[in-house]
Amino acid sequence: MNLDQIKKKINPLKYIPMNNRLFIFLILYCASFSLKAQYYDDPENHQCLKCHSTQTYGFHNDLMDTDEKRLMNPYYILDTVALKSGVHSVFDCTDCHSYEYTTYPHASNLKLEPLATCLDCHGGDDAFATYQFEVIQEEFQKSVHYRVYGDNFTCAKCHSQHTYTTTARSSNSVLEIVDYSNKMCLSCHNDMKRYLLMSGRENPEIVDIHDWLPNQELHFQHVRCIECHTEVVDGLMVSHNIVGKDQAVKNCVECHSANSRLKASLYKYQNLQERAEDGSVLGVLSSENYVIGSHQIPVLKRISLIIFFATLGGIFIHAFFRFIKK
Amino acid sequence: MNSNNKIYFYPVWLRIWHGINALGIIILIITGISLQSGGESGFISFNLNIKIHNFAGAIVSFNYLIFLLGNLFTENSKFYIVKPRNFIKRPLKQAYYYAWGMFHGMKPPYPLSEKRKFNPLQKYFYLIVMYIAVPLVIFSGIGLMFPELIFDKIYNVSGVLITAVTHSAMGFFISIFLIIHLYVASIGKSPLENFKSIVNGWHHV
Numbered sequence: 001m002n003l004d005q006i007k008k009k010i011n012p013l014k015y016i017p018m019n020n021r022l023f024i025f026l027i028l029y030c031a032s033f034s035l036k037a038q039y040y041d042d043p044e045n046h047q048c049l050k051c052h053s054t055q056t057y058g059f060h061n062d063l064m065d066t067d068e069k070r071l072m073n074p075y076y077i078l079d080t081v082a083l084k085s086g087v088h089s090v091f092d093c094t095d096c097h098s099y100e101y102t103t104y105p106h107a108s109n110l111k112l113e114p115l116a117t118c119l120d121c122h123g124g125d126d127a128f129a130t131y132q133f134e135v136i137q138e139e140f141q142k143s144v145h146y147r148v149y150g151d152n153f154t155c156a157k158c159h160s161q162h163t164y165t166t167t168a169r170s171s172n173s174v175l176e177i178v179d180y181s182n183k184m185c186l187s188c189h190n191d192m193k194r195y196l197l198m199s200g201r202e203n204p205e206i207v208d209i210h211d212w213l214p215n216q217e218l219h220f221q222h223v224r225c226i227e228c229h230t231e232v233v234d235g236l237m238v239s240h241n242i243v244g245k246d247q248a249v250k251n252c253v254e255c256h257s258a259n260s261r262l263k264a265s266l267y268k269y270q271n272l273q274e275r276a277e278d279g280s281v282l283g284v285l286s287s288e289n290y291v292i293g294s295h296q297i298p299v300l301k302r303i304s305l306i307i308f309f310a311t312l313g314g315i316f317i318h319a320f321f322r323f324i325k326k
Numbered sequence: 327m328n329s330n331n332k333i334y335f336y337p338v339w340l341r342i343w344h345g346i347n348a349l350g351i352i353i354l355i356i357t358g359i360s361l362q363s364g365g366e367s368g369f370i371s372f373n374l375n376i377k378i379h380n381f382a383g384a385i386v387s388f389n390y391l392i393f394l395l396g397n398l399f400t401e402n403s404k405f406y407i408v409k410p411r412n413f414i415k416r417p418l419k420q421a422y423y424y425a426w427g428m429f430h431g432m433k434p435p436y437p438l439s440e441k442r443k444f445n446p447l448q449k450y451f452y453l454i455v456m457y458i459a460v461p462l463v464i465f466s467g468i469g470l471m472f473p474e475l476i477f478d479k480i481y482n483v484s485g486v487l488i489t490a491v492t493h494s495a496m497g498f499f500i501s502i503f504l505i506i507h508l509y510v511a512s513i514g515k516s517p518l519e520n521f522k523s524i525v526n527g528w529h530h531v
Contacts, residue, residue: 214372214373214376252372253363297491300491300495304495304498307498307502308502311502311505311506312505315505315506315509318424318425318509319509321429322428322429322513325429
């Protein structure tokens with residue numbers, strides 16, 4: 001190998017002609033843009049968000065040659081902070097929506113454009129294998145949502161593609177996870193318009209239909225709706241087989257026992273996460289995932305049963321001797 | 327007071343306290359077990375169970391004050407005094423009597439008199455139950471009723487967990503005590519003698 005070849009090997013870029021080097025630099029520079037892809041850093045100057053993140057929007061009316069201001073449809077106002085922290089923040093609006101939306105007024109036929117569903121992108125992709133999208137789809141198709149409303153009940157009814165975050169996986173706080181999860185349910189079940197849109201009837205009052213549940217408020221703050229309203233599937237982090245009230249859990253002891261159903265999903269997951277971080281006895285004991293009744297610590301339960309039957313046995317034997325010695 | 331081999335052991339205030347306590351504790355045990363197991367019995371809803379348990383707990387707690395004050399201001403307290411001499415030997419002797427002696431013609435080693443209402447074994451059990459178990463169950467019960475009072479963590483262990491385990495463990499201990507208490511009470515002149523005594527106040531010697 002001569003010296004030139006060695007130098008080329010050490011620093012190949014140096015041996016590319018200057019023009020080509022500039023070209024490569026430009027490509028890399030542009031590529032780095034799309035990698036960062038902070039499309040929503042500056043909503044005021046984003047061509048969609050400058051209107052779709054505010055209450056009012058302005059445009060130039062070419063026909064009349066006037067500047068006009070209008071009220072934005074509140075359902076089309078996006079939360080730019082949530083948008084930026086959502087899982088899809090690396091995509092620009094027109095990556096999913098038609099590029100034709102970049103003109104205003106938007107063409108009316110755009111409303112009819114088919115949008116990608118979750119599985120269009122996530123299905124069969126090894127990169128998302130841990131999320132088990134296919135199992136989710138299977139489970140979802142057994143759920144009351146799919147059975148009643150069919151394909152009209154899209155993933156997006158609960159999981160907003162704009163703002164969705166994987167809170168259950170990323171958060172360390174059970175309370176936060178519960179809150180995030182329950183808001184998905186309540187976005188329809190506690191919203192007259194959205195519930196009506198899907199079902200065609202008025203939503204029942206959540207508080208009234210759960211009035212049998214003791215400490216309702218505490219339960220709603222600390223337990224996810226899906227804890228009782230799903231058919232739990234082992235191995236799937238969040239069961240998507242949502243069941244109606246006829247099949248929902250109503251028996252206290254399903255959760256309030258050592259062998260709790262709660263431990264099947266979120267609490268199991270959280271416990272495992274925490275144990276992975278701190279596996280010591282104190283670490284396990286200090287877990288905050290506490291459910292009243294789950295303090296039926298198996299060892300204590302066994303000991304207490306032994307004491308109980310030993311007491312009865314002792315009394316029985318004593319009474320027996322008292323009887324025959326009379 | 328003494329007449330015809332009878333001693334007036336149980337003054338009115340004590341009998342009232344004991345009656346309320348007995349009824350309250352029995353209700354607490356039944357509702358407590360039912361709450362612990364989390365199921366709903368046919369008659370009583372879970373919610374009603376909680377309410378009954380809470381009210382009975384409050385009544386028994388206030389009632390405990392009568393016991394404390396009664397023992398503070400009347401002579402009843404003298405029956406609870408433990409003599410350091412033969413601290414272990416005395417209750418053992420009584421236990422031996424119950425387990426063996428009473429079947430073999432042995433006389434009770436600590437016969438009851440105006441000066442001695444409880445035999446040593448009984449005294450120890452009463453002391454443990456009334457001055458350790460019951461206060462613990464009361465304090466942990468108050469803690470569970472007002473969780474904001476509980477320390478978040480005690481040496482890194484969830485305070486709520488400790489409180490709940492204490493409450494159910496002491497509740498269990500008191501239940502076991504009750505079973506033994508009722509059985510031993512049947513060892514008297516006749517099986518029902520002692521039960522009559524705690525109602526009318528007079529104890530047959």
